[in-house]
Every structure is written in structure tokens, then in C-alpha cells.
Amino acid sequence: MTDKPKPPVVEPSKSDEKKRHDAFLDIPLKGAAQLRKKLRWDNNSYHLMHGPNSHDPKGYYLFGVLNEVEKTGMSMMQASEFIVESRVKGIPDGLNDEQQRIADNVLQSRIDELALWQRKMTEIMVDLVGFRLANNKDYYQHYLVLHELKSLQRTQADIKEYYGSENANYAYQEADLIQQADSLAKNLDPNKCWYANISKTGQIQRSLRSLNLRFQAVFPRMKPQQKAVLRTHYVSLGSQSKSLHPGGSAGSRNLSLDDLDLHLSRVGILSLHVVNATKDLMRIHNTNGFLKMCADLVKKNDYPVALHTKKTKPDIEVNDFVVVAGDLAQVTKVIRSRYGYKSFLVKYLEKPPIPSIPEDEFIGELVHLHYKNKKAVADTKALILQTTPEAKPTTQEINKLMREGVVELWSNGMKEITLGRTEEGRKKMAEYLKQQKAKEPPKDGSMPGK
16 A cells, blocks of 8 residues: 655745845845955954054945944844744733733843844944045044044053053053054044044044934934934934833833834844945945845835925924824924924913923924814905905904814814724714704794704
8 A cells, every 4th residue: 555645845935024024134134245245355354453553444344334234134033033933823812910021021122132233233324424424544544543542441441440550561552542543633624523522623532422422413414314214313322222221211011023023124224224325435336136225225215204204394384283192282383403303382272281381392293283274264264255255354363263163173072083082083073063053043043942
């Protein structure tokens, strides 16, 4: 009796999520591999070379950048596997307090790891943008010298503090680095040294700027796509500190795999930008393969820029009715920062969240348009003149009527509808309209209700 032939093994098809993760992984990793082939460095030459003394400081620096992209990709692989496998297994519902704490901490540990790579990619991106206006050997070498000097000085200070000793060899190295830094600085433009502290007299110092100051120095030079990704210092770096450093807040709870996936996606997007910025510094223009994919995803994807514009420069004007954190308000002033981002001074139209603060300023991202006032005032004035030509309503009078009308509708169902409680809002609105109709005089001239 012969055995029946076994059916062919069919591999399960990749989920859409896995395909998306693989794209985030493959494109920057393989794009970085293409760039590495164009650098005159290999792993041995890189690790055996002392950066500040390199004959090719630019290549040395960029080789290190590509190493960071590669390490980032490896971390993303692990996070992707965790997400995909956890989706298959599923997370049970109805967790008790202890189970929920453990589940949150498992996901938070993964998020914390990805936050490290977000920070690294962001910091590298800042420096790559800085080098765009200082893309020659002397600036790269000066950058490497100052970093080495900072590291050496910290080592010396540590030995002095905890061991009470001073090392002559380190002192000799420090003197040599100082001489190198001073010699290079003579030929550099202080306005291009975003990474170095500059004295009040315009002299380049032998110390590095803080990351915050470096971010502020290069942000105006960033391309729209880069600004859309980084947005502000706190969004790009400050918020990551919650994951990188222990703090006093309770942290997040009820986390989901979607939260982890968002962090994975952000790391992937930042990696794409790093590879593309590296390519630009290497003056590679005729791209193909994965490098072209990187460039296209960064430069031809209009959605991030459009979303960034909508968040930071919303089409909201003075007198427009808006919703801020669930409260109805009216804009009394538009504030524009030196970066062109908008904030708004708003006056609450109902009871303020804090009674002693009847108006407050909010960034554009937190202010949501409810009703455009300018067009409504013009339309209302035209309607009044059409029905009552002799009337002469002022804009101030119409504004008052508009405000009263918006507040009344908000109090009678529009609030619930706007905040997503649609069914509740519709019922409330229907009851309000019913009451209003009952107040209208009948067409036959009799009293309402008769």
C-alpha cells in the first residue's frame, strides 16, 4: 500500500502589516548599503582610524552614520517580529490590574527601545542638515575634533573627581586636540558652525553646542519635508526623554500594538530621511534602485507636508468659532512664530475650564475650526439687506447675533455631535428644533399651540 502524496506546503501569505514593515526595513537598509559602496572605507579601516586625524573626515563621519542606520534596522526587525507574532496570538480582553500592568510594561519596553533609535536618527538628521552648508573637509574634521575633545575632557574630569589623579598622556592628547581645533577654526565661517559654541564677539569656541541649540540653528535651513517630520524640538527630542530617562510621571497605560507600530513607523521614516540626506551630502544625483526609492518617498510624498501645514498653519482667522479641548471658543488674535507656525488667543464662549482664565493661547494643532465667521457675516448681511433694504446692520451687531446663535446651537446638540456623540446630539437637536417650532406663530394667525 503506497502512501498518498503529501500536499505541497503552502507558506502563509504575509500580512499587509508585515509587508509595510519590510518596506520600512528594506528600503533604508539597502539604500545605505548602496551608499556604503561609494565610500572609500571598510569596517577595518574605519575602526583602526582615529577620526580627528583622518585623511577623509567626511567619509569617516558618513560611514559612522550608515552604521547607525544599520543598527536601527536591526532593532526595527525585532520590533516588527514582536508586533506580527503578537497580532497572531492576540491580546486577551478583560485583563485584571496586574495583568494590565505587565502588558503595558512589555509594550513600553519595546517603545523605549525604539525611542532610542528615534533620538539617534533625529540627532543625526540635524547634523546632516547642518553639513549641507558646510560640506567640505575642514568642517567635518573640526566637528570630529570637538567631539573627541569633549569625550577626552569628560574622561579626565571623571578620573580627577573619582580617583584624584591626573593623566599626563590625556593632557598631551588634549593639548594636541586644542591646537588642531584652533588651527581649523581660523578657516571656518562661524555662521556655518552650527555644532560649536560661538562667543559674543563671533569667535568659534572649542566646545559643542547643546542639541537644543543645534536643532534651533539648523531648523530654518531644513527642507519642508524635513520640517514636517521633525516639527519642533520637543516633538522630536523632548518627548522621547520620557522613554529614555526615569521620570516622576506615571507614564502610559492601556497600551496597544498600534502604539508600538506608530513608533516603529516613525523610526522607519527618520531612517529614510537620514539615508536621503547622506546621499545629498555625497552629491549623488542620478539615483537608482533603493536609493531612488528613498529619494522618492522623501521628496515626492506630499502628504506629510500637507498634514504638517494643516497642523501648524491652519486656515483660522480672527472671529472664527473654534473648539479647543472640547470647549467652544472664538479666536480674538492670531499669533505667528518666527518659524511661521500659528497659535491663537481664544475666548471661551461658555464656562471656561478654569473660571479665572476666560481666554488663553493655544498652538494651532489644538485649535479645531468649528465655523468660519467672515463669510457667514457677509452672507447674513446680504440676506438682511435683501429682505429689508432699509436696514443698516453693522458688522458688530451681526457678529453678536452670530455668536449668540452658535452658542445656542452648541448647547442644544451641536457639542455632542462635534465631540463624536452623534446619536445623543441628534436627539438633543431634534428636541430643540421641536421646541423652536412650537414657538413659531401659526400661519393662520392664531396663538401657538391652538
